[in-house]
Amino acid sequence: MDYKRRARILLIDDNADHLRGVKELVSMDGKYEVVGTTTSANIGIGLIKKYRPDLVLMDMNMPEKDGLAAMTDVEKLELGTKVIALSAYDDADLIFRAMKLGACGYIIKTMASAQLIHAMDEVTAGKIYLPTALTSRFFEHFQRSFKEDTAATSAENLLNYLTAREEEVLDLLTNGNNYKGIAGKLFISETTVKTHVNNIFQKLQVNDRTQAVLYALNNGFANKRKAAAQTKIAV
Amino acid sequence: MDYKRRARILLIDDNADHLRGVKELVSMDGKYEVVGTTTSANIGIGLIKKYRPDLVLMDMNMPEKDGLAAMTDVEKLELGTKVIALSAYDDADLIFRAMKLGACGYIIKTMASAQLIHAMDEVTAGKIYLPTALTSRFFEHFQRSFKEDTAATSAENLLNYLTAREEEVLDLLTNGNNYKGIAGKLFISETTVKTHVNNIFQKLQVNDRTQAVLYALNNGFANKRKAAAQTKIAV
DNA sequence: GATATTCTCAATCCAAAGATGTAAGACACT
């Protein structure tokens, strides 16, 4: 690894003691150069702009500005800065949100220091590193958040009562078309569209187009249509 | 572990040779009881209904019915059956979709057999197991799929031009309210609501409420509001 | 061959939505 320049690291942690400890640990390992440390998230963002580090170790639990907000800021800079989140807690939701925002790793502070170095190695090599235990926690949240989608597809879904033509009309409705637009696109008269739309309202048990569109979107209408299209290809 | 009854396993793999190999491997380990094996996904679903296994090892690449479709079926049964996906490929998209559908693990067939047993141990213990290498692949896809959300939030977003009151009105619009409903909920007159709504149309550059709702939903309006609410709490 | 469903179209009527202009009070900023 010595042929490559050392990866440049920035540390952000409101706990000064922990900050010092991590700095020593990271400096000790020859592979990394600590280009800055700060206890303030906002200053940290400034330092990132200034020094363009390869990797940032960011504490998640800071009083002034929480780590997630800081991470959002880092991503907005679009400097390709990699971020490893540090936290005292293995909260599933926090892990999920950090990874969603683009964290390249997530380490619990009580973990062995070797694990931190390992995570840094992996991340600087372009990978994403999440300890096995945290991966499991992450998926708790991940799969729960997708359960709703599945439920929408499988459960009693009023969309199933729509005819093929009605689905087409609803599709155009969910793209913001009015009667005239739909009539033009389907080559049918406006009154026919009205008939279809009224039937759709009945079947979806709604009173107007906006509610119909919302029902469609909240009950996986787009997914349904895509799935149908895929079935056609597969068969 | 011996005080507990052995976990009951079902194997589904269209490759008969691989099926036999896995069966021997799993049977050898005393912890598991193989209650059935099949090379057909459809038959597999039937066997799950019949035997209610604790865990299913499911091949992802089957000609008759692909593993993802089979996994969907398993989830629909809602028997709490845990599924570990087996695949020859470490395709990021495939991993993502399998985990999204509720897989409790994902193993590449060429991995060491000890890894498979380890995954089974973890999964039967209620955890979710993804080898480190696959976790990294998974997150490639995961973070890419959320990049759009971030873009919607950060890029030129017409929603940013809305005033606080207009946001409230738009929020009620995106819940399917008409003028009267909004006026009632905000304790203002209907004509005032019309004024707000018209201003919203101008700012979002749309012609009617449906388009406004669609713009809001497609540009992270719900997320924005949630984020704003959280900021309030934090501060 | 009878029945049911779907898709098409029309007329009518009322309610709701949208466009436009005007304006007063509250509040912040300077």
Next chain:
DNA sequence: AGTGTCTTACATCTTTGGATTGAGAATATC
């Protein structure tokens, strides 16, 4: 004191949307 923005409100007018009823033609189903 003055400017600007936000929120509130009303009047007016046009267009669009939605409800209802009825009905012919095509297609499937049995």
